[in-house]
Amino acid sequence: MARFRRKLDRPLLWVQERARLWARRRQGVDSDPTTLNRRRTYILPTGLGCGFGFVLFAMLLASMNYNSSMGFGLTFLLTGLGLVAMHWCHQNLTGLTIRGYRVRPAFAGQPLVLEMIVENPSRGPRYELVLQWDNRIAEPVDLAAGESATVGIEVPTERRGRIQVRGVRISTRFPFSLFTCWTWLHPELSGVVYPAPAAIGAPPPPDSTDVGGAQDDSRGEDDFAGLRSFRPGDSPRHIAWKAAAKGDELPVKQFAGTDVTTHWLDWSALEGQDNEARLSRLCRWIIDAHSEGHAYGLRLPDEEFPPAIGRRHRHRCLAALADFPATVPRRG
Template identity: 35%
Template sequence: MRWLRQRLSSRWQRWIDARIPAARQHSLNLKSIFIFPSIFGWGYLVMCVCLFLLGTNYQNNLMLFLCYFLAALMLVNLFTSYQNMAALKITSDPIKPVFAGQPATLVLEVASQNTKHPDINGLLNAHWLAESGVVHTDLDDGQWQLRLPYFTEQRGIVSLPRVTVFSNYPLGLFKCWSHLDFDQTLVIYPKLIPAPVRLESVSGEGDAQTEQTGYDDFYSLRKYELGEPLQRVAWKHVAKGGDWVSKAFSQQQSESGYLCLADGKNIETALSQLAYQIDNLTDKAVQFGLRLPDKVVPPASGAEHRHVCLSLLAVYPDEDRMPR
């Protein structure tokens, strides 16, 4: 039975990949839309059949007229439901990397394919394929955006599953849906674990840290120089009759130092502590490099450098899986 389920799942996956290929933007059409009566719709259909049987058996024209009217209304609902769904164009924004344990958010922008007459209505719902958590947006209120959370547990790079979007507009008799693959890859950084920052010098000997003028921690008092900002003046010292002096602050500044993977620790703990150090140094605009057993990133700073370093930690030790 397990083998049969896997075989059917594999065949369905190949069929859906061929029918609705992966893309960052999907314009829904006859090929990508599925429609079927809802539970309420099946009950409605059974009622129409019962009315027909009763009307025929008792030769009651009024009952037959009601049956035909309700059946026609169901057919109109069928075409209206499809046309409303086929007017949608759904685009995904690039998903941002997150740390393990934090939820990522896939943002879907909904628009009308007909820009001159953007007539789309109803409640549009979405959830990850094979999951039950549903988010929705009311197209009648002009809220044409879906924010779908994706919960992460461990570091790595994952291809996001398909997203099921569906609507029961207008009367709930039919469920109109599609399974869309937005070709999105999520980078999950290691979980952050606080640790002291340890930088090795370029030569690999000792720590590469110096004290330079900054704004982080109080360092010492020095003679006030004309033109310095008044907020740096040590007013308490001046009030006691002392000379004018300025507060000097310090911050640790690396001299082309490298962060290295700690030995003798659990690999996941070591990667998480290294991720914390990378995040901490980036916030302080400190230049640093990253040295792993099979990879060296030269010293730099900024958001792009942070992403490169954290992505290496996300896929370690398989650096070949680095996102392009």
């Protein structure tokens, strides 16, 4: 039964993909923010709406056959109700503002989350707004007048790399589900899928670790080196309060004059393992070094990142692992 249903869905999926590509050529890449105007919103009757129209046509024929004024009145009343529903459905989507496109990085095997902020700048409420990306549908959103909401869509991942955001669909069937009104969003955006980290195991080999605290002591505590996560025992005066106000955790200022252990995480130190196993082990070392507040550098066959600390450095290193070519021959 499932196989038969997939065969029936293929023509529909093909039509939807052709329509999405046509809309992309017509609209181009969407900026941030994006306002949904009438030119880019489309509306068609649903299956329920087609059935409703067929019933109205049958009622009209019966009223004409029996010359029933009450039949005509009921038919025209329901027809007017359907027209109002069509107008209301279209207005429910038109005028919305979409901004703050963002894709949260994820590790392979974990869901990649696409987030965006949906704003309702009008004086009336909006109901049953549904966002869809890559056949994944978010929970319907209702917005009061002047309200905004952050909507997230989770997409499962299996392997590392980059995922392009192609055609986010926002739609509504409010009211009565007689019509569906939709549009496509085409932000210039991609998501990063880091390699799946290896299980907690051996630390980096000794020859890839350099303790650089003593040579830096002479520079004093005035040389700011970056931010790291808060650990029990850290001085409150070293907390970066401005940065803390923007996130959920407390970042702590790291200075060059403090005793910092520097790790070099080297691709060649993992001799005898295949490429994916090396990437997973390097990913684990990066996570551990970041959580412990150690400065670390990363050496890959064709790229090198000097030792540093902080979230940005962590992301750069993990993104380099995500973008690492799959066909690079084994070295070392």
